[in-house]
Amino acid sequence: MEINLFFKKILEFTIPWFLTSGVKILAILIGVFITIKIAKIFIEKLVRKAVVGSRHSSAEAEKKREDTLIKVFSGTFKVLIWIAAFLMILSEFGMDIGPLLAGAGIAGLAFGFGGQYLIRDIISGLFIIMENQYRVGDVVCFNETCGVVEDMNLRLTKLRDLDGIVHHIPNGEIKKASNLSKEFARVNLNVGVSYDSKLEHVIEVINRVGMNLASDPAWKNKIIKAPEFLRVDNFGDSSIDVKILGEVKPLEQWAVTGELRKRLKVEFDKEGIEIPFPQRVIYQRKSPDLS
Numbered sequence: 001m002e003i004n005l006f007f008k009k010i011l012e013f014t015i016p017w018f019l020t021s022g023v024k025i026l027a028i029l030i031g032v033f034i035t036i037k038i039a040k041i042f043i044e045k046l047v048r049k050a051v052v053g054s055r056h057s058s059a060e061a062e063k064k065r066e067d068t069l070i071k072v073f074s075g076t077f078k079v080l081i082w083i084a085a086f087l088m089i090l091s092e093f094g095m096d097i098g099p100l101l102a103g104a105g106i107a108g109l110a111f112g113f114g115g116q117y118l119i120r121d122i123i124s125g126l127f128i129i130m131e132n133q134y135r136v137g138d139v140v141c142f143n144e145t146c147g148v149v150e151d152m153n154l155r156l157t158k159l160r161d162l163d164g165i166v167h168h169i170p171n172g173e174i175k176k177a178s179n180l181s182k183e184f185a186r187v188n189l190n191v192g193v194s195y196d197s198k199l200e201h202v203i204e205v206i207n208r209v210g211m212n213l214a215s216d217p218a219w220k221n222k223i224i225k226a227p228e229f230l231r232v233d234n235f236g237d238s239s240i241d242v243k244i245l246g247e248v249k250p251l252e253q254w255a256v257t258g259e260l261r262k263r264l265k266v267e268f269d270k271e272g273i274e275i276p277f278p279q280r281v282i283y284q285r286k287s288p289d290l291s
Contacts, residue, residue, distance in 0.1 A: 021092040021093070024092050025089050025092050028085050028088050028089060028092075029085070031085075032081055032082065032085045035081055036077070036078055036081060039074070039077050039078075039081070040070075040074050043070055043073050043074050043077065044070050044074075047066050047069045047070050047073065048066055064135040064136065064137050064138070065132050065135050067135070067136060068129065068135040068136045068152065069129060071136065071151075071152075071153075072125075072129055072152065072153055072154060075153055076153075076154060117170070117172060118155070120172035121154070121155045121156065121170045121171045121172040121173075122154045122155060122171075123172075124171040124172045124174065125152075125153065125154035125155060125156075125171040126154060128152075128157075128171055128174070128177070129152075129154075133177050133179065134149055134152075134157075134177055134179045134182070135149065135152075136149050136150070136151060136152060137149060137181075138179055138180075138181045138182065138250075139179075139180040139181045139251060140159070140177055140178060140179050140180065140181075141177075141178040141180065142157075142159070142169055142174050142176070142177060142178075143175070143176060145159060145161065145167055145169070146159075146161060146162075146180075147159040147160045147161035147162065147165075147167065148160050150166065152171075154171070155170065155171060156168055156169060156170045156171060157169050157171060157174070180250075180251075180253075181250035181251045182250065183250065184224055184247050184248065184249065184250060185247070185248050185249070185250050185251070185252065185253035186245060186246065186247055186248070186253060187227045187244065187245065187246040187247075187248060187253055187256055187257045187260060188243075188244075188245060188257075189227070189243070189244045189245075189257055189260065189261070190233055190234075190241050190242070190243055190244075191206075191241070191242055191244060191264060191275070192236060192238070192239030192240065192241050192242075192275060192276060193239060193240050193242065193268075193273055193274065193275060193276070194239060194240075194273070194274035194275075194276045195239070195240060195276075196274070197240070197273050197274065199232070199240070201271070201273070202229075202242065202273055203229045203242075205264075205267055205268065205271050205273065206227075206228065206229045206242070206244055206264065207226075207228050207229055208267075209227075209260070209263050209264055209267050210226040210227035210228050210244070210246060210260070211226050211228075212263070213226065213227065213256070213259060213260060213263060214226035214227070214246075219256065219259065221249075222248055222249050222252040222255070222256055223246065223247075223248050223249075223252075223256060224246075224247040224248055224249060225246050225247035226246055227244050227245065227246030227256075227260055228244065228245065228246065229242060229243075229244060230242075230243045230244065230245045231243050238276045238277065239275075239276045244260070246260075
């Protein structure tokens with residue numbers, strides 16, 4: 001009898017609560033999901049229209065920049081809207097959020113003294129995004145750490161290197177960001193040839209290989225300017241070092257350079273051009289015959 005009375009009291013309390021506060025909480029949650037969806041569409045359209053393309057940037061590069069901005073702005077808005085919804089839900093549970101907000105203000109003041117690094121990271125992240133220093137999908141180097149930007153927000157950047165290791169780097173600690181994939185990249189290759197080689201012949205072979213590579217259907221869409229002889233770069237101990245330079249689309253410099261090396265080796269072998277390697281000649285002195 002007492003148990004039935006207990007459940008009756010619970011139902012008398014919970015049913016009115018569900019019909020009032022429960023419905024409001026459900027409406028808040030639904031409103032949050034709808035608001036986030038609408039905001040994401042609005043932010044995407046706004047960014048697509050607001051970002052002005054540069055004549056030096058390709059359509060793919062501009063899209064990467066726009067996608068990065070959309071991701072950051074949408075993520076920031078999502079966090080803010082969930083914080084607001086959380087406070088509204090607390091008020092529906094009967095909690096007075098006034099003192100909570102006042103306490104948050106005091107805590108924020110104290111946090112401001114200890115959270116200077118977080119503020120520095122966020123400000124640095126804003127400048128990185130607005131100045132378009134790098135985007136998601138770019139290959140960058142931060143001091144001695146290089147890799148593909150997998151994700152970024154206002155606080156940190158996630159970088160995956162060639163070994164598959166993911167580095168989490170706070171934006172405020174990035175003093176120098178070197179972007180290896182912005183607008184265009186270069187084939188920058190030094191090749192050593194024998195001192196016995198005829199230099200004009202070497203130049204002709206290098207330029208021919210570069211032009212053939214740039215006209216190859218499998219590679220021509222990756223190359224902006226055919227690799228060609230630039231200058232004699234050095235008189236080495238065992239070789240004449242010549243520099244080859246060309247321009248390619250972003251992220252294609254490694255593949256194109258590798259293919260160029262292979263074709264140069266094949267063509268040099270055909271043309272009798274030697275790629276020397278360090279050699280050491282040892283003379284053995286004969287001991288005098290004492291007999």
